[in-house]
Every structure is written in structure tokens, then in C-alpha cells.
Amino acid sequence: MIANSHVVNNNIRIDQCDFAGAKAWMERVCGPHFLWTPKPQNIKFRHSAKVFNSFSTTLGVMEYGADVSIKIEDSNYLNSYSLSLPILGEQELSKNGHLFSSDCRRGLVVSPHETQELHMAGNCKKLSVVIPRISMRQTLEEMLQRTLDVPLRFDPTIDAVNGSTASWWRLVRNFAEELELGGGIFEHALFSRDIETALIKGLILSHHNNYSDLINEHLEGKLPYYLIKARNYIHDNAREDIKLEDIERASGVSRFKVFDGFKKYFGMPPMAYLKKYRLTAVRREILEGVPVRSLSLLATGWGFNHLGRFAIEYRKLFNETPSSTLHRGELNRERFF
Numbered sequence: 001m002i003a004n005s006h007v008v009n010n011n012i013r014i015d016q017c018d019f020a021g022a023k024a025w026m027e028r029v030c031g032p033h034f035l036w037t038p039k040p041q042n043i044k045f046r047h048s049a050k051v052f053n054s055f056s057t058t059l060g061v062m063e064y065g066a067d068v069s070i071k072i073e074d075s076n077y078l079n080s081y082s083l084s085l086p087i088l089g090e091q092e093l094s095k096n097g098h099l100f101s102s103d104c105r106r107g108l109v110v111s112p113h114e115t116q117e118l119h120m121a122g123n124c125k126k127l128s129v130v131i132p133r134i135s136m137r138q139t140l141e142e143m144l145q146r147t148l149d150v151p152l153r154f155d156p157t158i159d160a161v162n163g164s165t166a167s168w169w170r171l172v173r174n175f176a177e178e179l180e181l182g183g184g185i186f187e188h189a190l191f192s193r194d195i196e197t198a199l200i201k202g203l204i205l206s207h208h209n210n211y212s213d214l215i216n217e218h219l220e221g222k223l224p225y226y227l228i229k230a231r232n233y234i235h236d237n238a239r240e241d242i243k244l245e246d247i248e249r250a251s252g253v254s255r256f257k258v259f260d261g262f263k264k265y266f267g268m269p270p271m272a273y274l275k276k277y278r279l280t281a282v283r284r285e286i287l288e289g290v291p292v293r294s295l296s297l298l299a300t301g302w303g304f305n306h307l308g309r310f311a312i313e314y315r316k317l318f319n320e321t322p323s324s325t326l327h328r329g330e331l332n333r334e335r336f337f
Contacts, residue, residue, distance in 0.1 A: 146267025
């Protein structure tokens with residue numbers, strides 16, 4: 001049961017939620033997990049947060065009001081990265097036989113694809129940032145300009161006092177405080193999209209992960225001029241009927257060189273890059289609340305003339321059907337239920 005709860009314009013306010021309600025709610029936010037407490041009757045779950053439209057990032061403050069353990073075993077179904085930093089109290093993460101403690105000086109990262117258990121003290125009140133793994137993957141692939149070979153995994157603890165991760169936490173804290181004050185500018189999609197992008201990119205750049213070395217190598221290098229011209233042509237004309245010879249002509253070099261360059265720097269051929277760019281654009285429009293009269297019109301507007309193939313490719317890339325994304329976007333806009 002969720003008592004005294006409401007969500008307006010994706011702004012979450014939940015107070016006095018019981019054990020069953022807390023579990024059901026957080027499964028909506030993060031994905032399936034096991035919740036245990038020695039005293040279920042003492043649970044008084046509270047969650048105050050904002051759900052951003054573009055990438056469905058959830059940012060805010062939460063507490064359970066009682067000692068709880070959150071266990072994640074079938075980690076393939078955990079659909080988000082969950083980052084938390086206690087404002088009060090302490091928590092602890094158990095993973096791979098190691099314990100990682102967390103207080104106001106050090107946060108925790110619960111990543112998908114890993115078995116782990118989170119323990120929270122009854123007095124623990126914490127900043128919480130939940131980022132869907134699809135959004136994290138999509139952002140990193142755009143940064144690297146290539147597909148990921150293995151899932152993104154972060155170190156389990158994240159410093160809130162020193163270094164660039166401390167700057168990231170200060171950014172989170174400032175956003176959370178502004179949201180508590182009812183900052184209306186966060187309701188503007190163009191602004192909130194940049195906020196989400198900054199949060200996700202900032203996390204990837206500041207906190208060590210299994211792609212950190214590759215990111216640094218990529219940032220130090222530069223794309224050849226002909227690839228920049230070819231990429232910009234694709235971005236500017238993605239709604240048009242683009243052929244490989246058009247990309248070749250825009251680049252100013254041979255087809256072989258364009259093909260080889262895309263494989264080397266983007267990890268895929270030019271036409272595969274175009275298809276991914278279009279699919280990502282469709283998804284962005286759905287989640288950002290662009291009026292969608294029909295998925296078929298949206299898809300054909302981005303150059304997908306074979307709707308069955310579009311649905312197959314969409315699901316392969318985002319692990320959900322276009323209609324599922326549309327439904328989730330509508331739920332977010334209709335107070336997250």
C-alpha cells in the first residue's frame with residue numbers, strides 16, 4: 001500500500017509507504033529485486049524525486065525508515081544503475097565476497113549484470129540517482145562512437161569528498177535541492193535533456209569503470225576530416241532516403257575508405273550507423289513527449305518504410321518494442337502510473 005503519494009509532471013512525492021508498496025514502487029524504478037526487513041511493520045518508505053523524460057533518469061531523496069536488505073540475484077533483469085549517497089545514516093554493499101561501506105563521504109553504485117546485496121540502516125536517508133541501463137549504454141556508445149562489446153560496470157564505491165566524483169555528487173545535490181524548491185525550468189524538455197546528459201556523461205567520465213581506458217584513448221584522438229563530413233551528412237539528412245553513394249560523395253573520399261573508417265572509429269558500417277541514429281531519434285521523440293499520432297507515422301518519418309523490420313531492429317537495439325517505449329513514456333507523463 002502506498003499512502004499519501006502523488007506524482008505530478010513526473011515529480012514524485014511518496015510518504016508513509018508500507019513494505020509491499022515500497023517493494024512494488026522500487027521495482028518500477030529499478031527492476032526486480034528481493035526486499036527483506038526484520039520488522040516489516042516499521043517500514044515507512046519515503047521518496048521525493050523527479051523522473052526526467054529524455055532518458056527516464058530518476059533523481060531525488062529516499063528512505064525506508066527501518067533496517068532493510070535489498071538482494072539482487074537474477075541481475076540480468078535489473079534494468080538500471082542505482083547510485084546513492086547517504087545524507088544521514090549508513091549503508092553497506094556486499095558483492096563478490098567483499099563489503100563496501102557507505103556514509104555521507106562515500107556513495108555506492110549498484111550496477112546491473114552483477115549479483116549483490118545492499119543493506120541500509122533504519123536511519124539512512126540518501127540521495128538517489130537511478131539511470132536506466134539502456135540510457136547509460138546509449139550515452140557511452142555515442143561518446144565512443146561505437147557499440148559496446150561488454151556491459152558497462154562501475155567500481156562499487158564513489159567518493160563524495162575528493163576528486164571529480166565529488167563534483168558530480170555536488171551537482172546531484174544541487175539538482176535535488178532545486179527540485180525540492182519546485183524549479184519549473186526542469187519541466188522544459190530541452191533543458192531537462194541536457195541535465196540528464198550532463199549527469200550520465202559526468203558519471204561515466206568521473207567514476208572509474210571498465211571502459212575508462214578506452215574513453216581516455218578516444219578523447220585523446222581525433223576523427224579524420226572525411227568521417228566528420230560523412231557523419232554530419234548523416235545527422236543532417238537522416239530523414240531523407242540516404243544511399244551509401246550519398247555518404248561517399250559527402251565525405252570526399254572513396255567508398256572503401258569511408259567504410260573502413262566507420263568500422264574503425266564507430267564500430268559499424270555507414271548504413272548501420274545511419275539505422276542506429278534513426279532508431280535512437282525515434283526513441284528520443286517518444287520519451288521526450290513529442291506528440292505521436294501513430295508509431296507507423298513516426299517510423300516512416302525517420303526513413304523506416306518496412307514497419308515489421310523497424311520493430312525488430314528497435315527491439316534488438318533497446319530490448320523493448322516501440323509500443324512498450326510509447327506506453328512507458330505515457331506512464332511517465334501521466335504521473336508515473
